[in-house]
Amino acid sequence: MSFTTTAEIAQFGGKLYKLSHNSVTTKTKMDVNVFVPSKKDESTKLPVLLYLSGLTCTPNNASEKSFFQYFAAKYGFAIVFPDTSPRGANIAGEDDSWDFGTGAGFYVDATTDPWKNNYKMYSYVHEELQSELASQFPDLDFSRISITGHSMGGFGALSGFLKNPGKYQSVSAFSPISNPSTCPWGEKNFGNYLGPDKEAWYKYDPTHLIKEYSHENQPTILIHQGKSDGFYKDKQLQPEIFEAAAKDAGYKGGVDLNIVEGYDHSYFFIATFVEDHAKHHAKYLGLVE
Template sequence: MAKAFSVQATIASFGGNLLKLEHNATSTGSTMKLNLFLPAQAEKGKVPVIFYLAGLTCTGDNGAEKGFFQATASKHGIAIVYPDTSPRGLGVQGEDESWDFGTGAGFYLDATKGSYAAGYKMSSYITKELPVALYGQFENLDSSRVSIMGHSMGGHGALTLFLRNPGMYKSVSAFAPISNPKNCPWGQKAFGGYLKSEEEYDEWDATELIKKWGGDFEALIDVGDADNFYNHGQLLPENFIEAAKSKGKADKINLRMQKGYDHSYFFISTFSEDHINYHAKRLL
C-alpha cells in the first residue's frame, strides 16, 4: 500500500519525534501540511491520539512550536496531530483578501456556497480523510483512543466536530473557543461566505449543537478574562454554557476564566499541561 504522507523533516522533541508531513488530500483538492508528534512509547506499541486544531491565520506549526503540548504528552505516551487550518492555493476568488476568511480560516466546516464548496471541506478532512490516512501509515496510532482540542477558531472546531460525531472522540477541550459563531462577527463572516443559507448555521454552531446532544456532556474550556476578542464579543462562551444548562448538560463543563490572560500562545502554553492531563485521564 502506497504511503499517503511524505516526511519533510523529523525533529527530536521531548524524547519523541515531531514529524513534518505533507500529502495530497482529495477532500480539499490541495496539498495539506501537518505536524505529527510521536512519543517514545510509540516505538513499543500503540499510543492514543489527540488532534489539536489551531486558530485563525495559523498553520499546523503554531501549536507544535508554541503550545508546549509535547512535554506533557511525552510523559503520558500520547501522540498529537497538528493539522492545517484550511486548504491553500486553490485560487478561489476572495480567499486571500482578509485574514479572518479563506486561507488560514477554514472554520472546520464543509462549505456549501459557490466556489468554496469544492475544496473548503475541513470537517471531512479532519474527521474522515486525515485520520484514515494517518492510521493507515502510522500503525502505532491507536484509532480507538482519540480526543480533540483546539484554540479560538480551532476551539470552535473541536467542540463542533465532537458534537457532530458522537463516539468518535473520547474527550474534548478548548482554549478561548468561538462558542456561538452565528452570533459573533467572525462567525457571521465565515458562515455567510461558506454556507449557502442561514438554515445551515446551526449545524456548525456549538451553542446550537449542545441542545441536541444526547446523554452527558463533559469538557474543559479555558478563557482569559483579559482576552481582547472575548471582551469584544467574539467568543461568547457564556452562551454555550447557558444553552447547555437549558438542556441539563452543563454540570460537567469546566469553564475556567483565567485572570489576566489574553488570547495568545502565552495563554495556551500556560494551561497546555492541564489540557493534556485532562485528556490523558480519558484516553489511558
C-alpha cells in the same frame, strides 16, 4: 495515499514529523504535523489527541509554541496538528482578509460557490486525514482519540465532538468561538461558506448542537478563557452562552469554564494552561486515574 516527510525533529524522547500530502477532499496539498512520543509499552498502540489551530495558523504554530508535546510525552499520547484551510486553491478573494479564506477554513464543509470545491475542512479533519494517518502510523490508535483546539480551532473541537457522538473520548478548548451564529467571525465565515440560511449554520454551532446531543459519552468539557482577551471583550467568543446552553440541555459532564484574570488570546496563554488540558485528555484516554 502517501505522505511526504519534510522534517523529523527529535523532542522529549519522541519525534515531531512534518508531513504533506495531496488531499482528495480539499483537492490541494495539505500540511500536517504529528508528534509521536516514545512508547512505554511496545505491545500497545498510542492514543491520539487532535489539536485544531486558530485563524491564520499553520501546523507549526502550536507545534512550536503550545508545549503540548512535552505533556504528550509525559502521559503517553500522540498529537496531530492539521492545517487550518486549503492553501493554493486559487479562488478569487481567498487571500483578501486574514479572517476568511486562506488560514480560515473554519472546520466546515462549504456548500456555496466558489468555496465548496476545496473548502471541506470538516470532512478533511474528521475523516480523510485520520484515515490516512492511521495507515501511515500503525502504532497510533485512532479509535482512542480526543480533541482540543484554540479560538477557531476551539470552535472546531467543540463542534467536531458534538457532531460525532462517541468518536472522541474527550474535548477541551482554549478561547473557543462558542456561539459563531451570533458573532462577526461566524457571520462572515458561515455566511460565505454555508450561505444565508441560519439553519445550515446551526448544524456546526456548538451552542445549538449541544441542545440536541444525547449520546451517552458526556465527558466534562474543559474550557480556559483569558479575561483580558480582546476578542472575548468584543463578544467574538461567548463561552458563557455555550456553558448556559449545556446546562439547559442537561449535558451530564457539564462545562468546566475557567475565566482567568490577566490572560490574552496568545500562545503564552495556551502554554500556561496546557498541562490542565493534557491531564484532562489523559484521564479520558485511560492514561491516568
